[in-house]
Amino acid sequence: MEKEKYISDIKDIKEIMERSSRFISLSGYSGVVAGIFALCASYLAYQTVYTSQSYLGYRMVDLTVESICALILIACGTLILSIGSGIFFTTKRAKQMKQSLWDVQTKRLLMNLAIPLVSGGVLCIILLFQGFVGLVAPLTLIFYGLALVNASKYTLTEVRSLGIIEICLGLFATYFIGYGLLFWAVGFGVMHIIYGIMMHLKYEK
Secondary structure, three states, rough: OHHHHHHHHHHHHHHHHHHHHOHHHHHHHHHHHHHHHHHHHHHHHHHHHHHEEOOOEEEEOOOOOOHHHHHHHHHHHHHHHHHHHHHHHHHHHHHOOOOOOOHHHHHHHHHHHEEEEHHHHOOOOOHOOOHHHHHHHHHHHHHHHHHHHHHHOOOHHHHHHHHHHHHHHHHHHHHHHHHHHHHHHHHHHHHHHHHHHHHHHHHHO
């Protein structure tokens, strides 16, 4: 009995230390919803960027000031909706776990996440206005992956794995430059949905 109590005490101490050092209230639902938003954004971006020339013919990029602005609006709208849903579901889960949503670990997480994201976002906007549209999708995947890896030490370990997958997809998208939007849909859409379902089954059931 004493041995079992000792093991139980160690588990409790370990859980308390994990709660104090990592932000663990991330909700799987937020990943699923963000993935759905990303798939919708991919479809809208495809309709905005590409224009049909002939039936079964080539698809060419149609980049105008209007289409560039439309892409930025789509990206901003997707980002706002994803962040909003993430805050909603994460706040709900934090209350269920009786964990503070805004603490030192949350600030560290957001800071380490924001630096690569903001840097990559600014770079992609510059490239977009310079006409290098083919590099935008790969670079968003790479910088997003770097942001996840950078912030993973302050949250669930699975976030690091997701970040590495996003980086690999971004590198593949750079090589297969004409299929960047497809890789973008897989990375931000499909992978988020899979990740969200896995997190829900593992941590929220």
